[in-house]
Amino acid sequence: MKILIAGDFVPQYRTANQIESGDYSCLAEIKPIIQKSDYSIVNFESPVVTREAKPIAKTGPRLRCTERAMECLAQAGFNCVALANNHFRDYGQVGVEDTLAACNKYRIDHVGGGVNLAEAQQILYKDIDGQRLAIVNVCENEWSIAGKNYGGSAPTNPVWNYYTIQEARKQSDYVLVIVHGGIEGYQYPTPRMVDTYRFFIDAGADAVVNHHQHCYSGYEEYMSKPIFYGVGNFCFDRSEKRNTNWNEGYMVMIHFATGMTKYEAIPYTQCDKEPAVILMHGEKKKEFDDIIKEINLTIGSMEKLESQMNNIALKKGKNRLQQIEPSRGMIVRKLQKWGVMPSLNDGKRLMTINNVIRCESHRELLLKCLTNGQ
Numbered sequence: 003m004k005i006l007i008a009g010d011f012v013p014q015y016r017t018a019n020q021i022e023s024g025d026y027s028c029l030a031e032i033k034p035i036i037q038k039s040d041y042s043i044v045n046f047e048s049p050v051v052t053r054e055a056k057p058i059a060k061t062g063p064r065l066r067c068t069e070r071a072m073e074c075l076a077q078a079g080f081n082c083v084a085l086a087n088n089h090f091r092d093y094g095q096v097g098v099e100d101t102l103a104a105c106n107k108y109r110i111d112h113v114g115g116g117v118n119l120a121e122a123q124q125i126l127y128k129d130i131d132g133q134r135l136a137i138v139n140v141c142e143n144e145w146s147i148a149g150k151n152y153g154g155s156a157p158t159n160p161v162w163n164y165y166t167i168q169e170a171r172k173q174s175d176y177v178l179v180i181v182h183g184g185i186e187g188y189q190y191p192t193p194r195m196v197d198t199y200r201f202f203i204d205a206g207a208d209a210v211v212n213h214h215q216h217c218y219s220g221y222e223e224y225m226s227k228p229i230f231y232g233v234g235n236f237c238f239d240r241s242e243k244r245n246t247n248w249n250e251g252y253m254v255m256i257h258f259a260t261g262m263t264k265y266e267a268i269p270y271t272q273c274d275k276e277p278a279v280i281l282m283h284g285e286k287k288k289e290f291d292d293i294i295k296e297i298n299l300t301i302g303s304m305e306k307l308e309s310q311m312n313n314i315a316l317k318k319g320k321n322r323l324q325q326i327e328p329s330r331g332m333i334v335r336k337l338q339k340w341g342v343m344p345s346l347n348d349g350k351r352l353m354t355i356n357n358v359i360r361c362e363s364h365r366e367l368l369l370k371c372l373t374n375g376q
Contacts, residue, residue, distance in 0.1 A: 003130045005178060006039035007254045008080075009213040009236040010087075012048045013071045016277035017239045021070050028237055028278045029078040032253070035268060035281075036079040039255060040130050043113075043137070044075060044236060045182065045213050046083035049090055049097035050104040057093055060145040061350075061357050064092040069104040076108040082126070085115025086141040087182040087214065091154040098153035114139025114156045114180070115148070122148040122156040125170045135258070136170035138163070138207075141182035142214070142362045158183060158362060160198055164205045171206030176258040179207040184215040184232055185363050187245040190300060190310045191219060191231035194366050199229045208263055209256050217247035220297030221267070228265045230254055231301065239273035249274040250290070267294065315370040 013021050017028045029036075036042050048065040050072060057064035075083065083105060091098060098117060105112045116122035126137040140156045140163060141147075148154030158181065170177045179202050184195060191199075191212070199210045203224050210229045212219075219232030234251025243249065249271050257264040269282040269290045282290055300306040358364045 003040045003133060003135060003176075003258050004038070005135065005256045005258065006036060006042040007178075007180065007211045007230075007233070007256070008042070008044040009233040009251050009253075010045050010047045010216070010238050011071075011075065011236050012065055012089075012238040013067045013074070014048075014065075015239040015241055015273075017237060017273060018067070020277060021074050022068065024070070026074040026077045028273075029074065030278070031281060032270065032279050033078050035253070035255075041082065041128055041135065042080045043082040043084055043180065044080050045087055045180075046072075046075070046085060046101070046112075047087045047089050047238075049093055050101040051093045051097050052100045052103075053096050055093040055096035055100075058091060058145065059349075059353065060092070061353050062088075062145075065089045066093055066097065069100075069107065072101075072104040072108045072110060076110055080110065082111040082113060082137070084139045084180050084182070085112050086122070086139040086146075086155040086157075086180070087114075088141060088144040088146050088155075090115050091146040091148070095153050113137050114141070115154065116156075117153040119148040119150055119154075119156075122154060123162070123166065125166060125173075127174060133176070133258075134174040136174035136177045137180065138166055138170055138177065139180045139182075142184075144357055144361045155182075158198070160201060163202065167202060167205040167207055176208045176263075177206055178256070179210045181210065181212045182214045183363055184212060184219070185314065185367055186214070186216055188215055188314050189217050189219050189232070189247065189297060190307060192311060192363060192366050193304065193307055194362065195231060196301070196304070196307065199231070200224045203227050203229065208258060209265070211254055211256075217245050218251045218269075218294075220294050220301050221265075222298060222301050227263055228256065230267075235272055237272050237279050239277055252290075311367075311370055312374065315367060315374050318367065319371040319374060 048067040050069050051066045113126035128135045140158045142158050146155040147157045213233050215232045218234035221230040252267045252269040255266045270279050272279045
């Protein structure tokens with residue numbers, strides 16, 4: 003069976019205007035590739051909101067779209083949306099329910115999200131050409147995680163994920179794990195990501211695919227099974243780039259067969275000069291392949307990965323440490339005690355500290371910054 007996995011789909015700016023007008027040409031060039039797969043999955047990172055709803059309190063942007071975005075994916079031929087990401091709960095329960103309703107309306111499967119934690123953690127099973135594929139979808143712990151009594155995304159929790167993968171292994175021929183995580187704008191996996199995703203293979207996964215960083219990363223084979231550490235944005239337009247690789251990425255076509263797993267990276271540019279996903283060819287594709295080879299060499303060496311982690315910690319260290327810097331000095335503490343000076347830890351600051359500590363990649367980078375400062 004041939005399974006296609008794509009990264010972050012977020013209708014914004016030019017693509018949002020196109021899609022709202024009923025023009026779905028942003029995915030026209032890659033439509034034949036999508037339809038050649040036996041099953042196709044894309045990360046749907048902008049909740050559908052059709053009813054009146056307020057955004058939740060959180061750090062970072064709140065994303066939303068209309069159900070036309072889901073129709074655009076259906077018209078292109080996508081079979082499934084991954085909902086475990088850091089924006090699925092941006093508009094609370096209304097956004098969760100409206101997104102799921104749009105999936106049902108356009109007959110698109112979903113995985114990694116639900117009206118409560120139990121539903122979000124459900125494995126998606128698909129029977130294809132006489133074989134069964136199990137799909138597990140989780141994300142790092144930010145503002146989108148579902149709870150017992152409210153909706154959202156399935157969390158990365160290696161203990162929980164282990165038992166989920168083990169169950170999927172028993173009930174299927176192949177297990178695909180899709181993860182949403184990593185450091186935004188950073189083109190390498192962190193050492194923790196490498197350890198965790200290899201562990202998922204040890205637990206029974208046949209392939210692991212990651213997205214979230216808004217730039218593409220490389221991949222490796224572990225125990226003869228592929229791990230993709232970042233496929234980049236799929237279709238995510240912006241008025242200004244947040245990093246130099248914002249407009250480049252690749253889809254992954256995985257060929258599952260008895261006794262072997264083959265794969266292919268399909269690179270493209272997205273929402274650059276025109277609001278569309280455009281396949282790379284010729285010299286552009288060769289340049290992409292050369293960069294991927296260099297990234298893969300780094301991924302294959304934990305020493306090189308640690309060196310890259312030190313570099314990003316030096317680059318982001320000042321900003322990251324400022325996020326948790328406490329007020330100091332006896333005078334400041336007394337003024338705050340007497341009510342003359344307010345606490346510097348207002349609600350927004352406390353949310354920032356919460357997210358830096360709770361999210362795996364944020365915390366890993368913070369610890370590296372603190373270690374380098376010793």
